[in-house]
Amino acid sequence: MHNTEEIDELIAKFLAGESNPEETARLKQWAAASPDNELYFKQMQQVWKQSSPTPLSRPLDVDQALARTKQKIKSSSGSGTARKAPMYWMAMAAGLVLVLGAIWFIGKDTAMPTEAVAATETPVQQKLSDGSAVSVNQFSSLTTQFSKRQRKVALKGEAYFAVAPNPDRPFVVEVQEVAVTVLGTKFNVDNRSNSDQVIVSVDEGKVKVQSAGNEKTLLAGDQAIINLKNGQITLRQTQPTENVTAWASKNFIYEDTPLSKVIPELEKVYQVKINLTNPALENCRLHVRFEQESIEHILVVIAETFSLKLRVVNGQYYLEGDACSD
Secondary structure, rough: OHHHHHHHHHHHHOOOOOOOOOHHHHHHHHHHOOOHHHHHHHHHHHHHHOOOOOOOOOOOOHHHHHHHHHHHHHOOOOOOOOOOEEEEHHHHHHHHHHHHHHHHHHHHHHHHOOEEEEOOOOOOEOOOOOOOOOEEOOOOEEEEEOOOOOEEEEEEEEEEEOOOOOEEEEEEEEOOOOEEEOOOOOEEEEEOOOOOOOEEEEEEOOEEEEEOEEEEEEOEEEEEEEEEEOOOOEEEEHHHOOOHEEEEEEOOEEEEEEHHHHHHHHHHOOOOOOEEEEEHHHHHHEEEEEEEEOHHHHHHHHHHHHOEEEEEEHHHHHHEEOOOOO
């Protein structure tokens, strides 16, 4: 491998931490091929370590910079006799240009391949390339726009996010005119229940909600309701029994909750039909917690709690009984 431009490019990528295993192996093989190659590579590393790079405001023309640097070296060697510049100084000159080129390479906010997650009748759970986990609710979808400096997600519908912390790359969820910015947290964004609203509910951490020039900061337990017609943001505290994110977590908390509320919630999350054959059963009040249980398990517990009979007919569930027992 004798192509100088190719070698410089490999060294730049290696020093910037961007080389893949194959490129790293090729570079090490070249450096070990001769003492001169090894010296050149070590001098490049030294220049890199001694520099304090900052991002350039515009792309650098490496070829022109190298030409100018070599010209300065040639001029400083004396106008009388043309002398070959010592290898050390040539390496230093090339190294300085390499550093600038690598700074530009790192400074660019390079876009990464997009990821798309979509759900139809059944919610979808997926791990994103940055390590974040997302649950996408029924008939909802999202698309990522990740880069080295930021993580953006365009959302349609509803999704629950468990964001991998990275202070250097803020995570921003955009849904219609609303932006939700976080560093590392767990939260739900819902534009599915009401197309005129975006509802942001925070489980852990802190998020910033922005809409039409308005901005609010939410902590764990906070919920923001954003009116898409005027951008107004209303804050409220959620209660654990509201089970806001149960559709994603399958965790439910019921404290003196009537079956008239429990049954529709379970039907929505598990996409099943549950029938109370006696309307009086709607007034039965439930005290229980479920953590990632199947719908069959949940209904058996409810039946046992109130001394009811559970039947399954043609895929539908029936809870039968005369009244709730104390």
